[in-house]
Amino acid sequence: MATNNPYRLVTNLKYWLLACGGLVVGGALLYVSGLDWLEDRKALSTLANQLGGLLIASVALATLWDLVGRRSFFREMLEVLDLKHDVHTSGLDSIGTDYRKVVDWDDCLSSAKNLDIFAAWATTWRNSNQTNLQQLASRPDARIRVCLPDPNDPTCVKSLAARFNMTQTEVRSKLNEAIEGYKKFDANGSRSGRVEIYTTPVFRAFTAYRIDHQFVVTLYHHKDNRSGSFPALTCRKGGSLFAFFEEDLEGVLNASPKIYP
Known part of the structure; x- marks a missing residue:
């Protein structure tokens, strides 16, 4: 559904640009870790491989949070805020x-x-x-x-x-x-x-x-x-x-x- 909130659009654009950048960098590190010239440099190869995998896994988790977790948390917070507002307007003390x-x-x-x-x-x-x-x-x-x-x-x-x-x-x-x-x-x-x-x-x-x-x-x-x-x-x-x-x-x-x- 389209949104008319420019701040939300900018935030989402920044997030997806960073996510795409993370995937590109992670993929590049995994590719580099498998090159022949790193065969004699096991430490660098292992480091590049682990960093690449970590970046890709982090982007995947962040994407799942954005698509599911953040929205669920936001809805839950709205319910809590609505309840707090109802309690406040009713004047309920205990x-x-x-x-x-x-x-x-x-x-x-x-x-x-x-x-x-x-x-x-x-x-x-x-x-x-x-x-x-x-x-x-x-x-x-x-x-x-x-x-x-x-x-x-x-x-x-x-x-x-x-x-x-x-x-x-x-x-x-x-x-x-x-x-x-x-x-x-x-x-x-x-x-x-x-x-x-x-x-x-x-x-x-x-x-x-x-x-x-x-x-x-x-x-x-x-x-x-x-x-x-x-x-x-x-x-x-x-x-x-x-x-x-x-x-x-x-x-x-x-x-x-x-x-x-």
Whole structure:
């Protein structure tokens, strides 16, 4: 296929001229090494023969690299660069299968000013980070917003019961326990306004935590057995992933009634 890139044409022309020159020189050395007048000069004959063979072999290898290897390497580099560009534009910071390790929760929560929680109930996470959440809620310049499934919505409760292999009574109990648990971070229910709780019938496809300018997202299993690891990722503000999760969260919050304070 023709190319309109003059620099590439010049580079290819130089390469093929050098390759042809190498073949000519290599062939000449092989020819000279077999001449009669070098029969008494074995060292020179052997040297010319080896240099000629080396030049021809080098040109052959270089040609194979140019025809196959260099182009394959170039395509591979393009794939790597495209992937790097996609990661950069998405704002993806880290990814793993353990939400406890995908981010330093102590560091993030200890310095956070705004925390949004979009989860089914996140009991394990809440208990693991209880001290940090209490300290966050006690700071006058901080705010915690929690968006939980509505325990009074039959369809929502039924869906969660099916997802987590629980009874509807157990689901309502877990949701009400979560609501009361998050209220306690507000100085045991002082209604300071630093802790806000919303309920919504929206079915969870993932759990998301927005910590200032960062999202931490964990996915769910769809199999009957709930054990095992969960994919988790973090993304920063300015990327397409953050924009998606932010728009999604704000859309749910805007359509959800606030039940506390």
